[in-house]
Amino acid sequence: MEQRYATSPEHVPGMDTAELRRRYLVEHLFTDDAVGAVYSHHDRVVLAGVVPATTTVTLPTFPEIASATFFERREAGIVNVGGPGTITVDGEQHKLEHGACLYVGRGAGEVVFASLDATGAAGAARFYLFSAPAHTAHPTTLVPAGGGTVRELGDQVTSNRRTLNQYVHENGVRSCQVVMGVTTLHPGSMWNTMPAHTHDRRTEAYLYFDLPADARVVHLLGEPTETRHVLVADGQAVISPSWSVHSGVGTAAYSFVWAMAGENQAFDDMDGFAVADMR
Numbered sequence: 579m580e581q582r583y584a585t586s587p588e589h590v591p592g593m594d595t596a597e598l599r600r601r602y603l604v605e606h607l608f609t610d611d612a613v614g615a616v617y618s619h620h621d622r623v624v625l626a627g628v629v630p631a632t633t634t635v636t637l638p639t640f641p642e643i644a645s646a647t648f649f650e651r652r653e654a655g656i657v658n659v660g661g662p663g664t665i666t667v668d669g670e671q672h673k674l675e676h677g678a679c680l681y682v683g684r685g686a687g688e689v690v691f692a693s694l695d696a697t698g699a700a701g702a703a704r705f706y707l708f709s710a711p712a713h714t715a716h717p718t719t720l721v722p723a724g725g726g727t728v729r730e731l732g733d734q735v736t737s738n739r740r741t742l743n744q745y746v747h748e749n750g751v752r753s754c755q756v757v758m759g760v761t762t763l764h765p766g767s768m769w770n771t772m773p774a775h776t777h778d779r780r781t782e783a784y785l786y787f788d789l790p791a792d793a794r795v796v797h798l799l800g801e802p803t804e805t806r807h808v809l810v811a812d813g814q815a816v817i818s819p820s821w822s823v824h825s826g827v828g829t830a831a832y833s834f835v836w837a838m839a840g841e842n843q844a845f846d847d848m849d850g851f852a853v854a855d856m857r
């Protein structure tokens with residue numbers, strides 16, 4: 579699995595576009611019949627993509643985590659951003675429609691991914707996994723698409739009207755560290771997470787999906803007073819270290835999976851930044 583070491587905010591101003599993308603953008607998670615994975619040393623989170631296209635795919639363990647199974651000391655939230663599929667955890671099968679989330683707790687053994695109709699109109703399932711170290715076992719739990727705690731945010735007038743579904747969080751499916759959900763922009767709204775924020779207690783990753791192939795999200799990162807941007811395509815993720823803002827504007831509407839891990843799970847523990855204070 580690809581290793582990405584932690585970076586500090588003072589590194590950012592010296593980075594050119596290629597380095598910003600190499601360090602913070604995850605471009606190639608989804609490959610047919612494979613598992614694409616990145617290990618970030620920011621809060622030791624693992625991002626992975628699984629596409630069971632012509633065959634089922636079993637989640638491997640990786641030398642970088644030195645454990646007998648992937649979930650020996652870890653937990654994960656998994657969202658299906660593709661066609662309908664199943665995840666079978668130690669023989670128990672869970673069906674995930676597009677946008678559904680499965681939390682898998684520490685101690686799970688065999689985890690097998692499959693598509694329900696890979697050659698159908700919706701295509702193969704595309705599973706996005708976000709994992710963090712876990713100190714105890716919470717039950718593996720399915721949340722249907724559109725479920726969890728729903729928050730309506732933003733306004734059409736400021737082009738940021740969006741629906742946020744909190745799937746794994748303090749008042750929903752419980753976990754050790756992982757907090758996860760999906761935000762969907764309403765048609766005509768393009769901005770996410772504006773006004774923007776940081777949260778020095780947690781690392782966060784955004785996985786953009788349902789973005790047309792020729793559209794892009796201009797995603798802001800870096801300290802709020804020293805921002806940079808990366809252009810992000812469908813199925814790509816951006817890792818935001820604790821000191822980094824994370825906010826973006828699309829050239830078309832889109833959805834994204836947000837997922838965090840770190841010091842706490844308090845969703846509203848954010849350090850908000852007024853737009854006028856950003857640089």
Ligand SMILES: O=C[C@H](O)[C@@H](O)CC(=O)C(=O)O
Nearest residue numbers: 740742761770771772782836
């Ligand atoms: O810390 C929380 C995360 O950045 C996201 O939940 C924000 C988000 O989905 C949004 O504003 O649309």
Ligand SMILES: [Zn+2]
Nearest residue numbers: 775777782824
């Ligand atoms: Zn955030």
